[in-house]
Amino acid sequence: MYDDWAYHVSPTQYAPQPQPKPRRRRKSxxxxxxxxxxxxxxxxxxxxxxxxxxxxxxxxxxxxxxxxxxxxxxxxxxxxxxxxxxxxxxxxxxxxxxxxxxxxxxxxxxxxxxxxxxxxxxxxxxxxxxxxxxxxxxxxxxxxxxxANESMFIKFRNEAQSQLESCELYLSQTDSTLATFDSLAAGFEAVRKQTSSFQEASDALSIEHKRLETLANDLDKNLQPFNMLEEITRRLNAPGTDFVKDEGFKKMLLTLDQCITYIESHPNFNGIDVYHMRFRQCMTRALTLIRTFFISSIRDVSTDVQSRIAARNFSEATQSALFYTKFRVDAPLLQSLTSEIASRCEGHEEYASLLGDCYKAFINVRRRLITPIVSKRVSDLRNSIPDLIQLTRQSIAYMRTLCMDEFNLFYAIFTEGEDVIYDLLDNLCEPLHDILRSRIIHEKKAEVLYELCSLLQGLSTRESEEMEDEYFDSPQLDFGRLFQSTLQDAQVKLVFRMQAYA
Structure with a gap:
């Protein structure tokens, strides 16, 4: 098909040569x-x-x-x-x-x-x-x-003709190859365009998929608070109150807070008022369960202590220890529950009312247990000590210990409520106030009254100095605050006695 000369002859050997000038006819x-x-x-x-x-x-x-x-x-x-x-x-x-x-x-x-x-x-x-x-x-x-002259040229012409035919064959094959390449290039271009179109369509679908996925996630996120309502309602309507001790109950309260916050931040949703009311009802129901469980626990402990004391007739020291030991057993659990109510009371009177019920239940139980013992102890001191100053000193020492124990027990169960604990302590100190008030009224010596006023004033001063010297994170008891009424009675009596002397 191909001539060997095409592979062994230099390309310039048969390159086109410049045409010679036309020669003149030679002589004969x-x-x-x-x-x-x-x-x-x-x-x-x-x-x-x-x-x-x-x-x-x-x-x-x-x-x-x-x-x-x-x-x-x-x-x-x-x-x-x-x-x-x-x-x-x-x-x-x-x-x-x-x-x-x-x-x-x-x-x-x-x-x-x-x-x-x-x-x-x-x-x-x-x-x-x-x-x-x-x-x-x-x-x-x-x-x-x-x-003879033309034979060489004829031979060259024949060879040139053969080479020309070979070149034409090569050109024909080259044209065929180029046509094939053009066809392949056209096919590749079509594939490239189709690939580009497919890539653009894929990118558009990917963007649309991401948009729809984001929309679905947003919808799921927006609908999640509403979907939680049914499950929370079902759990709160279950009988009994023991499940408030579980860790899941606190998580449920946190979920309720998040749902309420989300609903309050989207007031433009359709029917949002109905869902807001239902979530508030669920929160009130959950905190009511805490109050119910707290009151039930406090009463159960009080009943158990009273039954033990009545059955064995313990001594006064043993009774005092039993009054605080039994209550401290469940104090961490009760504090975690009351803190849940206290943290949500701001701006919601119904929650503050539930916390107030817990305070009342605790105060009533403690008053019912401690008041008889305090009254008996103060009566014994009054009968055994005729001197007013000596009676006041021993009574203050006893009441200091009692009030400190009550103060610590209160803050072991509650995280706040200073006014509540001071009301309880005032009630416990009331029998002592009555005894000291009667003695002050009948006291005629001004120096005794003066010494009594100095003693009662020193309570507040000493308590404030101790509070400044010690570093503390928990609330501290201001014991002098409990004897302000007694101090005022002594000062009034002292003024009257000084006026009599004048």
């Missing part, structure tokens, strides 16, 4: 031969007749004179007419060689020129008698020369 063979021999004779100075005759013919041909004015010498050997130019040429060559001297052949052996051999050249130089024969000979020789 006879003119060339005549001119050549004429010049040779001139150089050698020969005088033979043949050379002179050829020279004359050459001049005539060159100068354009008619050849009829000059007659060529004839050979003596008779010639017969040949039937063709080739036969004439052969015959003339044989006759010339037979009659031509050897010295002339040797002399002209070095004069051979292309495309004639020495014998052919000598044959041309011999005179020919007949013009027709000469012309036939001339035409045959010119034709042979032309054929």
């Amino acid at each position: 063979i006879l003119q060339d031969v005549a001119l050549e021999h004429t010049q040779q004779d001139l150089r050698s100075g020969g005088q033979n007749g043949t050379s002179n005759a050829l020279r004359d013919v050459a001049e005539e041909i060159t100068n354009g004179r008619p050849q009829s004015t000059r007659q060529l010498p004839e050979y003596t050997v008779p010639l017969r007419r040949v039937s063709s130019t080739s036969g004439l040429l052969k015959l003339r060559k044989e006759l010339a060689l037979e009659t031509m001297p050897d010295n002339i052949i040797k002399e002209n052996r070095s004069l051979t020129t292309y495309p004639f051999t020495t014998k052919e050249e000598l044959l041309l130089m011999q005179p020919i008698g007949d013009d027709i024969v000469f012309m036939d000979l001339y035409d045959s020789l010119e034709k042979e020369l032309q054929d």
Whole structure:
């Protein structure tokens, strides 16, 4: 299919060459031969007749004179007419060689020129008698020369034609390959466009998917508070109150806070007032369960303590210890529950009312347990100590210990409620206040009253100094606050006694 020359020949060897200028028609063979021999004779100075005759013919041909004015010498050997130019040429060559001297052949052996051999050249130089024969000979020789010259060009033309056909074949194959490449490029371009379109569609779908996913998440987030309502309601309507002790109950309260906060921050939702009311009802229900559980626990502990004291008839010290030990067992749990109510009381009177019920339940239980013991102890002190100052000192020492225990127990169960605990302590100190008030009224010595006022004033001063010296995070008891009424009674009595002296 392919020629080997295309792979071994330099690309520039058969590259297109510049076209030569058109050449002039060369002279005939006879003119060339005549001119050549004429010049040779001139150089050698020969005088033979043949050379002179050829020279004359050459001049005539060159100068354009008619050849009829000059007659060529004839050979003596008779010639017969040949039937063709080739036969004439052969015959003339044989006759010339037979009659031509050897010295002339040797002399002209070095004069051979292309495309004639020495014998052919000598044959041309011999005179020919007949013009027709000469012309036939001339035409045959010119034709042979032309054929000989053209054979190389014909061969080159044939090779060039073959190479041209090969090149055309290569060009055809190249065009086919380029067409295939163009088809592939068009296919690739179509695939690229389809891929780009698919990528754009995929990106658009991905963006839409993200938007819908975000919307779904937002919807789920927005609907989550509303979906929690049913579960919270179901748990709160379950019988019993023991589940308030579970950790999940506190998480439920936190969820309720979040739901209420979310609903209050979106007042434009459809039917939001109904959901707000229902969530508030759930919160009230949950805090009510805490109050119920707290009151039940406090009463159960109080009943248990009273039953033990009544059954075994414990001593006063044992009873005091039992009053605080039993209540401290459940104090951490009760404090965590009451703190849940206290943290939500601001701005909600119903929650403050539930916390107030817890305070009342605790105060009533403690008053019912402690008041009989305090009354009995103060009565014993009054009967055993007639001196007012001594009675006051021992009573204050006893009440300090009792009030401190009650104060610490209160803040072990509640996180706030200062006014509540001081009301309880005032009630516990009431029997002592009554005894001291009656003694102060009947006291006539101003120095005793003065010393009593100094003692009662020193309570508040000493308590404030101790509170400044100690670092504390929890609330501290102001014991002097409990005897302000007694101090005022003593001061009023002292003023009256000073006025009597005046």
